Amino acid sequence: MNLPRFLLTLAIAAMLCGCPEEQPLETVADPVPQPAPEVPSEPPEQAAEPAAPVDEAPAADELLVTAEELQAQLDDTELRILDVRSEEAYAESHIPGAVRVDLNDWKSLALSEGGLQDADAWAGRVGELGINAGTPVIVYADNPTNATRIWWTLEYLGVNDVRVLNGGWAAWQQADAPVSNEPLVPTPTEFEPEFQEERLAAKEDVQKVIETPGGAIALLDARSEGEYTGTSGPGARKGHIPGFARLEWTNFVDEQGRFKSPDKIREIVGDRPAGEGAITYCQTGGRASLNAFALELAGYGPVQNYYCGWSEWSAADDVPVKTPAEDAAGGSENESE
Known part of the structure; x- marks a missing residue:
């Protein structure tokens, strides 16, 4: 599959990615995950039209x-x-x-x-x-x-x-x-x-994507509802990256930790993967890796993992943060900077 044009132009920027050493490691979840129902959340601001799985999707x-x-x-x-x-x-x-x-x-x-x-x-x-x-x-x-x-x-x-x-x-x-x-x-x-490099997104890549109106890419937050809404979870600030819709990793596995079928994953994803690519993130890369795996299992990808994730984004003072409450009130993306 041809990658989105912006991925090619941002490959050099991605090489600069690295989280400060003092960032906390992601907490390991329970060995047997409890699937969470998909929760309506902020639609991807960059969404265009749904993408079909790649022509040569991996079995x-x-x-x-x-x-x-x-x-x-x-x-x-x-x-x-x-x-x-x-x-x-x-x-x-x-x-x-x-x-x-x-x-x-x-x-x-x-x-x-x-x-x-x-x-x-x-x-x-x-x-x-x-x-x-x-x-x-x-x-x-x-x-x-x-x-x-x-x-x-x-x-x-x-x-x-x-x-x-x-x-x-x-x-x-x-x-x-x-x-x-x-x-x-x-x-x-x-x-x-x-x-x-097409598998990795740096903070600068994410900034450019969310600042580009009408970009044909899906933006997916793999974290919990509390982390997404800013009511719980680690991070220097609370909330989520503007433009990212929440699609928690637990949606893609059953009670035994087995992955759901490619057809079921495509049903869960729905019309969220727009255009030809996706970026997913969590706190420190683990849950986002599972989202990337599930999307590729269903025929989408490769998917970029913003590996440094919320641990880096929330600590940066030059990027915006949003919460659903601000969205409902019509607040600016910059109000939580």
Whole structure:
């Protein structure tokens, strides 16, 4: 799919993205998410007409794998399985052949100043897992936002074949699949990141988009209703980025943390993805990664993740913030700056 023209012109700006190191990390949600009903919220100010899925949309089995399918691949020596759970959980039992990823370390690096452009650091992180650009990878966790955060990061770094175990660790246990408590130390590779800038949005990109009337792009906020309305949640200021409609990540998974079907996701999204692209954000990139994954699963994308998200935007004094109450009162976008 051809990317929107503005994405190409803003690629250089995206390379400057990096959150200050002191920004808080996103709180990990409960392992079993409770789906929230879709809540009417502010329509995207940039919406044009609905976009059809891309002509060559990835099939569901190219992004998702079931526990049964993964069991059949356990003897594949080329496959790298990544466990994104805690060190204690991994030590107790894990999928045979899985290598543990330190989620907090990866989040800290990505959110540090210039972290998403630190080629040397990412070469070390990914290379020590025995992964190169052509390695097939399957990621699992006990929370779907953790798995999709690693999925998004690897895709952004240029790893070509990354999939997610649908339902995560719970699905593996429910399938009565084999487990191991033997840690795996892979042979390191010489990984060279090739940053896929079309997957990343910087603060400057978002500013230009919301200042461009009639832009053909969907703007989606993956956070909770309280965070969106400014009644709860972290951040130096409360509310949301003007022009972004709330489409919470929990809409895309069921009670077991399994992704809904592509058809159901398209039904949930409705006419929100306008034109040829979308930007999604949350607090620090995790929930937005899940939204990006779901949209691509349904045939939209690639979707830009404003990874630094609300932790960066709310702390900046040169960007506007809105709340629905201000919208209803006819307030200016700049009243909450």
